[in-house]
Structure formats: structure tokens, C-alpha cells
Amino acid sequence: MPSALDIRIPLDVPAGEQERYRENYRAITRDTGRLMLFAGDQKIEHLNDDFYGEEIHPDDADPEHLFRIASQARIGVFATQLGMIARYGGDYRDVPYLVKLNSKTNLVKTSQRDPLSSEINLVQQAVDLRDRTGLTILGVGYTVYLGSEYEPVMLYQAAQIVNHAHAHGLVTVFWMYPRGKAVKDERDPHLVAGAAGVAAALGSDFAKVNPPKADGKIDAALLREAVAAGGRTGVVCAGGSHVDMQEFLQQLHDQIHIGGTVGNATGRNIHQRSLDEAVRFCNAISAITLDNASVEEANKICTGGRY
Amino acid sequence: MPSALDIRIPLDVPAGEQERYRENYRAITRDTGRLMLFAGDQKIEHLNDDFYGEEIHPDDADPEHLFRIASQARIGVFATQLGMIARYGGDYRDVPYLVKLNSKTNLVKTSQRDPLSSEINLVQQAVDLRDRTGLTILGVGYTVYLGSEYEPVMLYQAAQIVNHAHAHGLVTVFWMYPRGKAVKDERDPHLVAGAAGVAAALGSDFAKVNPPKADGKIDAALLREAVAAGGRTGVVCAGGSHVDMQEFLQQLHDQIHIGGTVGNATGRNIHQRSLDEAVRFCNAISAITLDNASVEEANKICTGGRY
Amino acid sequence: MPSALDIRIPLDVPAGEQERYRENYRAITRDTGRLMLFAGDQKIEHLNDDFYGEEIHPDDADPEHLFRIASQARIGVFATQLGMIARYGGDYRDVPYLVKLNSKTNLVKTSQRDPLSSEINLVQQAVDLRDRTGLTILGVGYTVYLGSEYEPVMLYQAAQIVNHAHAHGLVTVFWMYPRGKAVKDERDPHLVAGAAGVAAALGSDFAKVNPPKADGKIDAALLREAVAAGGRTGVVCAGGSHVDMQEFLQQLHDQIHIGGTVGNATGRNIHQRSLDEAVRFCNAISAITLDNASVEEANKICTGGRY
Amino acid sequence: MPSALDIRIPLDVPAGEQERYRENYRAITRDTGRLMLFAGDQKIEHLNDDFYGEEIHPDDADPEHLFRIASQARIGVFATQLGMIARYGGDYRDVPYLVKLNSKTNLVKTSQRDPLSSEINLVQQAVDLRDRTGLTILGVGYTVYLGSEYEPVMLYQAAQIVNHAHAHGLVTVFWMYPRGKAVKDERDPHLVAGAAGVAAALGSDFAKVNPPKADGKIDAALLREAVAAGGRTGVVCAGGSHVDMQEFLQQLHDQIHIGGTVGNATGRNIHQRSLDEAVRFCNAISAITLDNASVEEANKICTGGRY
Amino acid sequence: MPSALDIRIPLDVPAGEQERYRENYRAITRDTGRLMLFAGDQKIEHLNDDFYGEEIHPDDADPEHLFRIASQARIGVFATQLGMIARYGGDYRDVPYLVKLNSKTNLVKTSQRDPLSSEINLVQQAVDLRDRTGLTILGVGYTVYLGSEYEPVMLYQAAQIVNHAHAHGLVTVFWMYPRGKAVKDERDPHLVAGAAGVAAALGSDFAKVNPPKADGKIDAALLREAVAAGGRTGVVCAGGSHVDMQEFLQQLHDQIHIGGTVGNATGRNIHQRSLDEAVRFCNAISAITLDNASVEEANKICTGGRY
Numbered sequence A, B, C, D, E: 001m002p003s004a005l006d007i008r009i010p011l012d013v014p015a016g017e018q019e020r021y022r023e024n025y026r027a028i029t030r031d032t033g034r035l036m037l038f039a040g041d042q043k044i045e046h047l048n049d050d051f052y053g054e055e056i057h058p059d060d061a062d063p064e065h066l067f068r069i070a071s072q073a074r075i076g077v078f079a080t081q082l083g084m085i086a087r088y089g090g091d092y093r094d095v096p097y098l099v100k101l102n103s104k105t106n107l108v109k110t111s112q113r114d115p116l117s118s119e120i121n122l123v124q125q126a127v128d129l130r131d132r133t134g135l136t137i138l139g140v141g142y143t144v145y146l147g148s149e150y151e152p153v154m155l156y157q158a159a160q161i162v163n164h165a166h167a168h169g170l171v172t173v174f175w176m177y178p179r180g181k182a183v184k185d186e187r188d189p190h191l192v193a194g195a196a197g198v199a200a201a202l203g204s205d206f207a208k209v210n211p212p213k214a215d216g217k218i219d220a221a222l223l224r225e226a227v228a229a230g231g232r233t234g235v236v237c238a239g240g241s242h243v244d245m246q247e248f249l250q251q252l253h254d255q256i257h258i259g260g261t262v263g264n265a266t267g268r269n270i271h272q273r274s275l276d277e278a279v280r281f282c283n284a285i286s287a288i289t290l291d292n293a294s295v296e297e298a299n300k301i302c303t304g305g306r307y
Helices: A013-028 A064-072 A082-090 A123-133 A149-166 A190-202 A220-232 A245-259 A275-291 A295-302 B013-029 B064-072 B082-091 B123-133 B151-167 B189-202 B221-232 B245-257 B275-291 B295-302 C015-027 C064-071 C082-091 C123-133 C151-167 C189-202 C220-230 C243-258 C277-290 C295-302 D015-030 D064-072 D084-090 D125-131 D153-165 D189-204 D220-230 D245-257 D275-291 D293-304 E013-026 E064-073 E082-093 E122-135 E151-165 E189-202 E220-230 E243-259 E274-291 E293-301
Strands: A034-037 A077-080 A097-100 A138-145 A170-178 A206-209 A236-238 A265-266 B036-037 B077-079 B095-102 B137-146 B171-178 B206-209 B234-238 B261-265 C034-038 C075-078 C097-101 C136-148 C172-176 C207-211 C232-237 C263-266 D035-039 D077-080 D095-102 D137-146 D171-178 D206-209 D236-240 D262-264 E034-041 E077-080 E097-100 E137-146 E171-178 E206-209 E236-239 E261-266
Touching: A013 A138, A013 A149, A013 A170, A034 A206, A034 A236, A034 A275, A064 A077, A064 A082, A064 A275, A077 A138, A082 A097, A082 A123, A082 B151, A082 B189, A097 D084, A123 A138, A123 A149, A138 A149, A138 A190, A149 A170, A149 A190, A149 E082, A170 A190, A190 A206, A190 A220, A190 E082, A220 A236, A220 A245, A220 E274, A245 A265, A245 A275, A245 A295, A245 C075, A265 A275, A275 A295, B013 B137, B013 B151, B013 B171, B036 B064, B036 B275, B036 C097, B064 B077, B064 B082, B064 B275, B064 E236, B077 B137, B082 B095, B082 B123, B082 C151, B082 D125, B123 B137, B137 B151, B137 B189, B151 B171, B151 B189, B151 C064, B151 C136, B151 D153, B171 B189, B189 B206, B189 B221, B206 B221, B221 B234, B221 B245, B245 B261, B245 B275, B245 B295, B261 B275, B275 B295, B275 E220, C015 C136, C015 C151, C015 C172, C034 C207, C034 C232, C034 C277, C064 C075, C064 C082, C075 C136, C082 C123, C082 D153, C082 D189, C082 D275, C123 C136, C123 C151, C136 C151, C136 C189, C151 C172, C151 C189, C172 C189, C189 C207, C189 C220, C189 C277, C207 C220, C220 C232, C220 C243, C232 C243, C243 C263, C243 C277, C243 C295, C263 C277, C277 C295, D015 D153, D015 D171, D035 D064, D035 D084, D035 D206, D035 D236, D064 D077, D064 D084, D064 D275, D077 D137, D084 D095, D084 D125, D084 E151, D084 E189, D125 D137, D125 D153, D125 E077, D125 E122, D137 D189, D153 D171, D153 E274, D171 D189, D189 D206, D189 D220, D206 D220, D220 D236, D220 D245, D245 D262, D245 D275, D245 D293, D262 E261, D275 D293, E013 E137, E013 E151, E034 E064, E034 E206, E034 E236, E034 E274, E064 E077, E064 E082, E064 E274, E077 E137, E082 E097, E082 E122, E122 E137, E122 E151, E137 E189, E151 E171, E151 E189, E171 E189, E189 E206, E189 E220, E206 E220, E220 E236, E220 E243, E236 E243, E243 E274, E243 E293, E261 E274, E274 E293
Parallel strands: A034 A077, A034 A265, A077 A097, A097 A138, A138 A170, A170 A206, A206 A236, A236 A265, B036 B077, B036 B261, B077 B095, B095 B137, B137 B171, B171 B206, B206 B234, B234 B261, C034 C075, C034 C263, C075 C097, C097 C136, C136 C172, C172 C207, C207 C232, C232 C263, D035 D077, D035 D262, D077 D095, D095 D137, D137 D171, D171 D206, D206 D236, D236 D262, E034 E077, E034 E261, E077 E097, E097 E137, E137 E171, E171 E206, E206 E236, E236 E261
Antiparallel strands: none
16 A cells, blocks of 8 residues: 555646645545545435435434544545535534535436536635635545536536646545436446546546446456556445445455455445444445455444454 | 524634624524524516415505515515615615525426526625625525426525625525426425435525425424434425415424424515514514414414514 | 605615716606606617518618607607617717617517527626716616526526616616516516516616506506506506507506506607607607606697697 | 718727727728628638539639738738638738638538527637737628527627727628528518618628528619618628629629629639639729729729729 | 748747747657647547457556557657646656547437537646646647537637637647538548638647548548648548558558648557557557658568668
8 A cells, every 4th residue: 555655646736735635645545545435415416315214224314424423433535515514514623524516416317317417616615615714625526427418517527626626735536427318337347447537537536436237246356447447546436225234345345355446435325324333334344445454354343343 | 592602603604704694693593593584585486476466465566565574573584686675675774684696487387397596696796785785684595496407507506605605694595495397296205305405415504495295285293304304404494375374373383393493484475464464474473483482372463462 | 756866776876876876867767757768779679670661761771760869859768789879879979878788689489489688788888888988878778588488597687787787877677578488478467567576676777568458458557566566666668569649649648647657668669750750759758758748738749739 | 982081980999999990991991981801711611612622713722722812802801710810811911801700610501400600719819819910900700690599699799799899999790691490581681681780780880691682583772771771880792602703793783883782792702713813803893892893894804904 | 841940830829939839839740740649538538448348458458558658659749638647647758748628428429419529628727737847748639520519619619729729839639520410421521621621710730630431432532622621730630440550551651642641640549559569550650650651661660670
């Protein structure tokens, strides 16, 4: 894993921001080069579907649950909208934040209209919040729907966001999702690899992709093409839907050690649990991601043991 | 109810505006944390339908009726368009105002085209009016139609409005309405909760939602999911269509004490009455909202008694 | 009729421009509070249909005809596009002007596409022309098509125009026309009243509406709802299509004295006549509008007598 | 023909630019008030259709052919895109230029989509090029497709261009073409007159129209309505498709002396010939336009004689 | 081939940037007036299709492969997105770069929607990167889809890019592709010539076109019309799909010596090979392009010999 000196600073980070970029990169990867991103942008993305329902712990009904987890668990960064950070950040100053700059609800389906998730906050607003409050804002995030009829809007905003974020020493994470009427199989490994490559061409530091599938099944080895296509842009994998914790950790371990990813972005799989369980699960994920822990060791963390 | 010290100031309010934001928040909630918003934006939203007709008192035909009520009744804030405030505000300097920043007519139905209500005035213009005239402008309002094909435009404007309003110490109230071809049931409690959660993610101080229904019936308990999803964003409920005053007050009481809302936004139900009756009804609503009055006590105010 | 002191200056007129606004308002209403607007924006709106044809006097073929009338007749203000004012205004410096800021041709019908009339000149350009040349530019005008699918564009531009115009002491006149696939009856009195109310909510000083009809017939009493809905926004009525002069004057008289309007906006009905007849008819209209002349007196002016 | 003192300077030309505007107007009309515009914008408008083919002289295949003609022939102004002027203008400093600010190809037909020709260069860029290089840039040009569903875009850009061009002392020429699904007969004399009137309302100095037709036949007298409608905006006529030179000159003579136009805009009819023939034909056109030469005299110039 | 003094500097290059433009032009053509452009923008344009698959060497899976080739082979310039240059450029400072300013994926086909490739980075951002880092950024590139319903957007951006690029001394290369529902035959020689002519009218320094075909067959002589239409805008030809190296070199030789092109733009045909073979093939292409080498000599370079 990289020492601080190994961090390659992209050239669009100006001299005066290079030290900050390096520190942000170190912080977001906890000096490991690996990213454990706790995703909490679903209040717009999925409305209340991820926060309230039969299989969801009541703790999750309150948005503050996300901040409690982010504060108590070991994470690389907590991704959510600027409005949420502004509202709760004052009470959770220890949390490392990533401002998710665009979001859309899930109401309009692709069958009705291709997806457009447009910027709702500007990089400059994230920078202003950081600079005025001293909050630990390490980076910004953005979702790109490749293959949407609105792709030109999102490619433009994405490239601009990299440029503006790097200009202020911020790390970028892009959610790269092929989606739209033109996209037949969002999980096709070759297409997922293409998505990682687009993130590289846009200059993003990290690209989150969904786990590719062949014949309808996930297989960590299928990620290798994406990891290669991403080049110096680190590929991390989505945590996906609610599954068995042990299975989840095994998949994550495989993604990293077989697929070659450099981390994960996990949301509802963490926060739909009680605070205590969420923190332990989060820590288990971090152990695998950041410490190269085995699945067995991580499982112990889940069940309350330490390793 | 919160004392001044309990008001949590979001971090997007800069230091130099925090005192003003706190004062505005106290004023708009009359030091109770609860919001009694008198809504008067219908001259665009509903054209003349709310102001002239069989069941409507002739007093309501004149726009000044709204200002007379706002001036004589006890309210938290009077919401209307900037043009109206500029025209009448000079004669009603005692009224606390909230500038409704977007509006659309009801002519184009969702079956023809999904709703787009776009900004017609900018936060800066509300700020300029306040700063130049000394009017008591406490906040700004905005309607978001979630699930509309134009949702990206409104999410963007909404997030920007929170940022700009807070930058100038103004309180924000968002009308959160799921609407569009993709929305099958606007009153679904889970969807209404999602709408409240979006307001939270956008960073708004208050979210006005329509009363949720299950099996076609309203039930104040259905609001609890929305109130939880809103978190620190206060959820207030729409006053809805013209109903019996007593029934209205009972519903409002239930919304607050069963549903957990922190207030109401009521418009035509107030202003379609004669000035005298409107003021009394308004005061009844305020008694429940701001003073925790019982329905009985409030009814007395309606009928002209005091409690 | 109002003395200068009675003019209510809206609050979006800054202190430094209030005297100018008051003077402009006095001038445009010729100290009567009533508006006689001579409309000459049809070269874009109706192409050459209003200027050349069987029933049209040859004088009208030349655009300068409009300026000759405006210069020789007694009017409140002459409304036309900035380009026209720039071209002819140097030779007609005595004419009071209102810059019509948007225009569209009549080629694309509503059955093909809903109407969009977008700004072609900015308030600032009208202000610059006024300030640089000393022309008497008293106000600006704008058409809003309520119920069009492009309504959001026009509501935005309209609200901005009021704000910018008042910021520079200019009076605003809005043409408020319900039109589009969603509009079944443009002349419905309740809808026309709604249109007047929108102008009030936008903060315009005057709203021009088309004469409402019930059962296909105009009736000045139908205007009362609109006049009430407009509140402090003065409602003036369109002159409409070419009709008998005497009938026209009777209708105008009824609009004012029965309907409660504060003036008229008349175009082709004036300029399709020879210069001499146009001037006399214009003066007759002004006599009714500005002097409370009787129809009989006005008719005398038409026929060349004086009263 | 006007002396310099007769040139009416529109009021949107600021005092500091009036002398330049007058000089530009004199130069573009060669002190005659008449315009001989050599149109060379077809490389975008018609792709290579006008420059290469069976009836076209090989000289025309090279874009420099246009500049050679413009340099050697007697013209009022040569209209082409800024990119062309920037590329060749250094070698053709004697040519008077007009920057054509918008252009589209002919690939998308009206049956597929209504025409939109949007600005590709800004007035300011033409001004910068003039001021930095000392090139003789006398004016700017723009095409308006009236009746297109994109008409609002073009009316806006057109009105802005007049304002900006006059602000910098530049003369404007507008190509006024009714076109779109809503336009049944582009050559209808009444519609062509309407187009000329729109140019007047936009404030353009010149309007180029296509020759109107009645019953499918051109007739110079049909132009009179357009010339009247243009008022002080000079109407010039399109040179049209490749026809017999003598016939062309007769038509031009008729347009001016019967129709009342003040010039012509001719492109492919000139440049599809050999350099020598093109120059002679160009000079013949100029003789009629600028010198009131007879058709006979002009024909002599075509055949190489002088008159 | 031109000496430095022969380079014609377009007039939109200001005096202070002329020396830089001349140096950039010399560098990009390696003092020959010919352009050997190594195209590496396919990570967005073609996703991972060009980088991973049966016929593709594994070296190509890693984006750095492109930089290794660009660094080790003899090229005029390496074209790729700004994000890629920012990420890898620090380790490949010897490479001459051209920033490709727009890109789209190949997911949405023309049958679904006409192509729009919109700017993702601005000329100013390329300039800033150059000026801050000292990287050798010689120019910018842009793709124009003529005949697309979005043509107006791209013509505008293209003309603006020439203006801004030249203002900063940068050379421009435009990919000129007729494409859209309106385009029946993208390879039609007359249409390809039209595309070259548009690039000339836009003022670009170079235009890349696809090899025209007659009766479905390419023929270098068909390029002559395009080369003529381009005028002083140098026409270079696309390298096209993966073909036999020798055949490729023969075609290139014919394009230059029969068709009159001034170079080539080649991408996947180079980088889908192993590093060693790619470098040799690249050098072979450069030998033909820059040194007027024969096909035989170039083939020797491919096979590892020198000539």
C-alpha cells in the first residue's frame, strides 16, 4: 500500500493545492490507497425506500442515523448531499465528508425517460462550506449515466467537476452507471469496464461501478477488465442490495483480492441495521478494505468480537 | 418548545448571518419552533379559482384581502410572490413575509405535460428588497415536484435556493409534492415521507407536505414516517381544500399531536372567508399551532370568543 | 383621478428612482391614472397582415405611419419594439415610448406548438437607449401566454422584467393572454380574471387583457372580476379587431364605466386608417379614456369636430 | 442617392460610434445608399454543392476563389464566416467584409425538423478582429427563419445582434426567410413583406428577401409591398439560383427600378464562374446596383466591354 | 514542405500569440506541414471496445499504453481528453498533446437519437493546464456531427473553440463527420468535401475526415474534392478500422500522394498492438506522413528494420 510519497497528484491540481490534495487522498484512503466509502445519498436517490420498511431497522428512519454511524464506525469517507452536511455536520465534526453533487429520485423510470441526474450543488459551494466551517470535506461525488440521452449533460458536468475539485485539492469519486433505453445489460463486464474507462478519461480519482455479471451471476474475476480499464483511476465496487453479511464480506474480499478493486461504496447494507450492528458491519468492511483482513476476521467484527 | 439557544443553525449560514438566521427562525416560529404559514401564492398557482366563486366570500376578490388578513391575524409568516409584496408591502409593513420564489398556473395538467415550476424571482432579489426597504422578510419558499420529468431543474434550483437563502440568513420552506406521469398516488404515506426526506437532503428548514392517505383516507398517524424522514427539517402539513372549520382544526391538532408535525401551511381555507372570519380562523389555527391550544379552545376563537 | 401624491410606488422601485417612476407613471397616464396605449408591435406579431390589405389604408404600409400617429395624436404611450424606436425615434422625439420586449410571429399556430414569446431585448437596453439619447421611454411591455407549455419561461422573464424595470423607474404593461392546447376558452371571464391576477402577482403596473365573453358575447360587466383580481394592477382592455368606430368607442366607454378598467391598448383599429382619421380616432379614444368624455363627444372628435 | 449627410443614424448607435457607422454605411453602399453584397457563406449553408459539380467552374472548388473575386471585383461588401476571414483576410486586406454570424448546413430538411440557424460567432468577436487587425469589417449578417419552431431563438439573437453591432458602429444585414412546417409558401408576396417588416422591427439596416412569386412566377412589382413594409430598412433581393446572366441582370434591374429594392445579395451566381467571368459579372451587377446602369450597359461589362 | 516563414498565421491569433502559434504549428507538423495525429480519445468514444477483446493485444487494456506509445514513437501530437493528460502527463512530459474537448459514448445509436458530442472541457482549461504545468499542449480537438439535429450546438462550440484556441496560440483539429438521420451516406465524396469545407468556414487549422467511398469502395482520388474544399485548412484522413499494416500504409500513401491530404489521424490501428509493434507501426506511419517515405520503406520500419 502506498506511502504518502507514492500518491500521484494529477496535473490539474495546482501547486498551491497539492499538499491538501495529498492529505485528502491519504485521509480518504486512510493511508492505504483503498477507499471505504459509506454512501448516504439515498434520501433523494431512493426516497424513503431505503430507510423505512419491513426489513429495515427503525433506527434508520431518522436521517441522523447516518451521521451516528459515520461518526462511530471506521470509514474512509461519508458521502451525502451538501444540505445534509450543513444540517448535521456541526454536531458531527469528526466525520470525513464527501459532497455528492448530483442526485435524482427513482420515480421516473428509464422506460419513461432516460435518466438525468444533474448537479444540484457546485464544487465551489462544497469548498466554501469547507473553508468557512473547517469541516473535513475530502472530496466530491457525481453520478454519470452513460448511454442516457442526457449523457452529454453529465459528461460535461463530470469533467468540469474534476477540474474544479482538483483545483481546490478535493478528491473525486464518480458513480459510473450505464443506463438508458440504449443499454441492454447494465452489468455486462465489458460495458462496466467501459464505464471505468470513461471515469479515467474524465480524470476522476475513483470510479464506483456495479458488480459485473456473466450469465446473470456475479464473479469477482469479471472486474479485472474494469480495473485495468480504469488505469490509475481506482475502481471500487457498489455494495449492492441487502444480503447476508457474511456473503457480503466474502464478495467484497473477492472483489479486492480477485477482481483487483481498491475498495467499496456501501450504503443501505450498512445503515438499514441498528446503530450498533451498522457500526460493527461497517468496521468489518473497513477491516477487509483497509487492513486486508480475512473474511473470517471481518465476520468476528460483525458478531461483536475484535480480531 | 425551543428557546433561542436551542435553534440549530445549519453550517451553510455564514458567521455574519447567524444572528439574523436565529432571529428569523425565532420570528417565523414565534419562538415556539412551530410554523404557522399563511399561504397566499394562489393567484398564480390557481388563477382566480381560489378568489372568486360561489362558496367564496366577496372580500377575497381583491388581492389586498390577503394582506389585511396577514396584518390583522396572528401568523408566523405570510407567503406570496415578490411582486405582491412589492405592491402592497409598503402599506403592510407589520406583516412578516416569505417570498415564494416559483409558481405556475394550473392550466397545463399532468396528463398533458409533467409539471415544471421554475424560479421567477431570485433569492438575491428578496434580499435586496429586504435590505433596501426594511421589510420583515423572514424566508423564501419553493415548490418541488418530485417525479416530474423536470425534476432535475427543480432539485437544482431548490438546492441553490437553500444555499443562497442561508447565506443571507433567510429561512426556507419547501412545498414537496410528488407529481407527474410517474406518480401513481401522490398521497401514499411512504412517498410523502420520501418527499420530506428529499427536503432534508436539500437542506431546507421546513417541508410542507400534503396529508398522506391510506385506502383513500387521511390519518394523522400516517405522517409519522414523514416526520421521521424529515429529521431536523420540520414537517408542516397543507391545509388543503375548503372544509368545515371545526374538522379542519381537529385535523390540524391531530397532525401535530399524533403525526408529529411542527405546523401548517394554510391558504384558501383562511382567505376565502370574510376578513373578520378569516382573521378569527387564522387565529384559531395559530392557537393550536403555536400555543398547543385544544380544538375546543380554538373553536371558541373561531366563533368570536377568546380563550 | 389621482393626483401625483396618490401614486403608490411599489417597493421594488429603489429610492433613487422613485421620483422618475412617479413622473413616468404620471406621464404614461397623463396625470389621470388611466392608460391610453397605442400598440404598434404588430410588424412582428402579425407580420404584414395589419398593415397591407383590402380594408387597410395605404398610409399604413409604411412603418413611419405609426410614428406619425403617435406624434400627432394624443396618447399615453406608444408601444413598439426597440429596433423601431431606434430607427425612427430620432425624428419623433416628442413621442412617449414603451419598449415591447418580446414578440413572435403568428405563423406557428397553437395547434402545432404552444406559443412562446421570448424576450428579444433586455430592460437594460431600453434603459441604455433612454439614458443615452434622452428619448422619453416611460415603460416596457411583455406578453405572457398563460397555459402554454412554455409558461415557465415567460413567467420567469416577466417577473424579472418587473424587477429590472422598476429598478430603473420604468412602468410595466403586461399583455396577459391565456393560450395553448390546455386553454379551451381564452375569453372565459374567470380565466381572464385569473390572467389579471397573475399580472398582479408578478407585480406589473398594468395588465392588458382581451375582452371576456359569456356565451360568445362580450359584456363590459364581465370585466369586473378581472378588475378586482388585478387589485392595484390596473386592468386595460385590448382594442381588438377592426370594428365600426362608434361601436368601438361605446365598448371602450362601457369597459371603463361598467367594467372598471383604467384604459385601453389599441393598435390596428387606429393605424389601419389614414393618418388624419387615425389621429382623430386616437384622440377620440383618449377623450373617453383620459377625460371621461361621453361616446357622443368622442364621436364628434372622430368626425372632425371638437367637443 | 444619399450624400453622407442624408444617412440616418439609428439611435442605438452611441455618439462615439456614429462617425464610424456613417463611414461604414457609406462604404458598404459605396456612397450610393445601395447595397451590392457578394455572399460567400455557402460552404456551411450548402456544403460543397455550390462549389463543385457539373455546371460549376473548377476555380470555385478552392475557397480562395471567393476572396479573389471579392478583391478584384467592385462590390459593396463580401459576406462570409469569421473563420474564413481570419484565414484569408491577411492576404486580402483590401476587401470590405461582413461577418455572417450564423450558419447551418442543408442536411436536415424542414420535413424532419424546423430550421434553426444559431449564432456561431459573436458580434464582439467580429469587433475584436476588426480592432486588432485593422481589417475593413463593415457589418455583420444573420439569417432569421420566421415561422420555424425555433423562431424565438433567432428573433432574440437577431435583436441582440442589431443592438451590439450598432453599439460598435457596424451595419447589419438580415437574411429574412419564412421557413418551417408552418410556412406553406415561402415566396408569397405578403409573407415576404412581413419578413421585411420584421427586419424593420428588429432594427436591421438591411433585409435580404427572396424574390416573391404570384402564381409561381416572379414579378418585380410584387416586391413593392416588402419595400414599403421595410420602411427605412433597405430591402435587397437574393440573387437566387444559377440563371442566364442577361436574365439575371434584367431581373435585378426590375427589382430596383420596378420593385424599389436598394440592392442585391448574390453568391453562387457569381462564384460558380471562372475568376475572370465572375469578376465581370460581379461588376455588371454593381453597375446596375450602384450606378443605375442599364441592362444593356451591364451586359457589355459581362462580355468584357466597358460602358 | 513549408519553412517556418511559410506558415500562414490566421488573423484571429493576436499579435502576442503569433510566435507561439507558429511554434505550435511547426511542432505539431514537425516542420513538415504534415500532421501525424495519434488519436487516443476512444475510452469515451468507444468505451472499452477498442482496448479489450480477441484481436487486441493485452497491453492495450491499460490506459498508460497510449502514453507509452506516444512517448516512444515519433508522432506529431497525441490527442486525448484533458482528464487523461492530467493523470498521466506528469510521467510523460515529453509527449506533445492535443486536448480533445468533446466526446460521447457509442451507446446511443443514431437510429435512437441524433448524435450530440458536447464540450466537456473548455479551451481555457487546456490553456491553464499548459501554462501552469509547462506541458507541451499544442492544440485542441473537437468533433462536429454535420446533419445531426444538434448541429447548431456543435457549430457554435466549434467556431468558439477556434476563436479561443487561436487567441491562445493553439492549433485546432476538427473531426468532421456527417451523421444523423438526415445523412444517408456518410462516406459520399461530395458530402465529405462539404465537411472539409465547413471546417474551413469555421476557421480550423486541420480537418479530419473519413475516407470517402464511391460504390462502396475507398479510392484516394476521391479525396481531392475534399482537399480542394478545405483550402488552407489541412485535410487529414482517419486511420479507420483494424486492417493489415501494409494495406494501411499503402492507403495512407495514396491519401497523401493521390488524394492530396496532409496527414492522418490514427488510433486503434496503432494502440491495439503490443507496445513494440505499436511504436514501430506508428513510426512507419510517420515516415510516410512526415518524410515522404515509400510504402516499402515504411514496411521495413514495421518489421523492425530501419530505412
